Amino acid sequence: MEHLNLHDNEMPPPQQGGAQTPMQQMQPLGPGMLPPPSSQQLPPQMFTTAAQLLDLTDTNLVLQSTIERIFVAPSSANGPGLYADVNRGIFLVRGENVLLLGEIDLDKDDDEPPGYERADVETVHRLQKEQKAKDARREKIVKRRLGELGFEGENAGEALI
Amino acid sequence: MLFFSFFKTLVDHEVTVELKNDIQIKGTLKSVDQYLNIKLDDIQVVEELKYPHLSSVKNVFIRGSVVRYVHLPGGAVDTALLEDATRREAAQQAQKTK
Numbered sequence: 001m002e003h004l005n006l007h008d009n010e011m012p013p014p015q016q017g018g019a020q021t022p023m024q025q026m027q028p029l030g031p032g033m034l035p036p037p038s039s040q041q042l043p044p045q046m047f048t049t050a051a052q053l054l055d056l057t058d059t060n061l062v063l064q065s066t067i068e069r070i071f072v073a074p075s076s077a078n079g080p081g082l083y084a085d086v087n088r089g090i091f092l093v094r095g096e097n098v099l100l101l102g103e104i105d106l107d108k109d110d111d112e113p114p115g116y117e118r119a120d121v122e123t124v125h126r127l128q129k130e131q132k133a134k135d136a137r138r139e140k141i142v143k144r145r146l147g148e149l150g151f152e153g154e155n156a157g158e159a160l161i
Numbered sequence: 162m163l164f165f166s167f168f169k170t171l172v173d174h175e176v177t178v179e180l181k182n183d184i185q186i187k188g189t190l191k192s193v194d195q196y197l198n199i200k201l202d203d204i205q206v207v208e209e210l211k212y213p214h215l216s217s218v219k220n221v222f223i224r225g226s227v228v229r230y231v232h233l234p235g236g237a238v239d240t241a242l243l244e245d246a247t248r249r250e251a252a253q254q255a256q257k258t259k
Contacts, residue, residue, distance in 0.1 A: 071213050081213065099227045100180075102204075102218035113216035114209060 059095035066091050071116065072127040081116040084124040163250045167243065168193040168231070177207065177232035178223060184212045185232075186221065197225035 066088040074081040112118060168190070177187045178199060185208070188201030202220045206212050215221070 069214070073211065081210070083213070099224050100221055102215060102221040104217050105219040108219070109217040111217075113213040116213050116216075 061091075061093040061095065061098065063091040063093065064089070070121075070124050070128060071113075072124055072131055074115065075127075081113075082119040082124050082127065083113060083116045084119055084121040086121055162195075163246055164197060165193065165195055167246075168197065168199075171233065171237055174234050174237045176201075176234065178228055179230040179232065180223070181227050181229045184215075186215070186223070188220070191220070194225075197228065199223045199225065199228065199231075 068086045068088050069083055070086060071083045072081055171190050172192065174190055175187065176190050177185050178201065179185045184206060186201060186204050186206055188204035191200040191202045193199050200220070200222050204215065204218060204221055206215050209216060
């Protein structure tokens, strides 16, 4: 992420610099008018430019000995939720997909997540699948009801555009 | 640029960052950059039972584009100054487009 430093915003990106400078020089300055600030354009972070996408994609990650932790929320109000760890091995992650990075507190990592108990992978997988199916059913009903009331789903809206 | 400057004044204050996937993370704002990427220390997830995934994480870097809201500490915000800065920036923008 060496491209994402504070330096970038003071200077225009190099590929724009060439085109920008002559344009500014050509602009006539009326009497008593302030000279235009160094950047006439909106700040670059207002737009996602191709150059910025490149900046984001050229930082990739390689993770080894990865573990995916899967959870199922508590089914009843007082019962515990369940979790299981699945070994996943090596991961190559394209930088653009990184949304959040966190440092693990090794002391905290010794304890179970509060309100959750370890279970075997098969159990958690099965429960997770059931939960997802249940959520999907509920979602479908909600969508249908909303549709009856004249609210279009997200996909229906896109079809209009 | 205004929001960037504004968030810089909130460094070392406690904020709650709400992500677009509804998770809310409370922590000490440690740094912010021009994309409004955010670094938080000593984090705690609101509704931890519902979102247990970060239970052993102590500090995070959050990409700016996934943030929905930043809940601010009211006492640390100088509203009058912020209003003033907002108007000044708007005036500057208007000047530029002339």
